[in-house]
Amino acid sequence: MKAYLFLTFAILSELLGTSMLKASDGFTKLYPSIATVISFGLAFYLLSLSLQHIPLGTAYAIWSGAGTAITAIVGVVIWKETVSVTTVAGILLIIAGVVILNLKVASQSG
Template identity: 40%
Template sequence: MAYVYLVLAVIAETIGTSALQASQQFTRPLPSVLVVIGYGLAFWFLAHVLRTIPVGVAYAIWSGLGILFIAVIGWLVFRQPLDLPAVIGMALILSGIVVIQVFSGTAAH
C-alpha cells in the first residue's frame, strides 16, 4: 500500500506544481486553490509512505518522478522546450529510481 500512496503523492504534487505555473503567481483563484490542495494531499500521502519506506528512498522516488512528470507537462502543456542535456539528465534520474527499486535492499525495508 505504501507504493500506492507514493504514486498518489507524486500525482498530487504534480497537480500542485502544474497549478502553481497556471496560477500566475497566485493571481488566478482556481489554480491557486489547486496548488494548496495538491501540495496538502502530496504531503499527507507522503507522510503515510514514511511508515513503511525510509525517508531517503521515498523522497528520491517522489522528487525524481515529480521532476519527470513536471518536465513532460511543461513541455506538452506550457510549451516549455526540453533540450538534449535536459532529456539525458531526466533519463539519469529515472535510471536512479530503477536502480533503487531493483537493486537496493533499503527500498524494500
C-alpha cells in the same frame, strides 16, 4: 504494497500542484492558487503515509525523482516549454537514479 499506492498518489498530487502553480500565474489567479495549496498539502500527507512502510531516502527519491521527471515532460507537452538534449539527458539520469536506488533497496529486502 499500500505504501507504494500512497506514494503514487503523492506523486500525482505533486504533479497537479506543480501544474496549478504554473497556472496560478504567481498566485494571481484564485482557483489555480487554491488547487496548488490543496494539491501540495495532499501530496505531503500521502507521502507521510507512505513513510510508515517505505524508508525515507527511498520514498523521497522516488517522489522527487518521478515528480521532477514527469513535471519536465508535462512542461513540454502541456505548457509547450522547449526541450533540449540536456533536458532529455537530465530526465533520463533522474529516472536511472531512481531505478538504481530501487534495485539496491530490493536487493537488501530480498
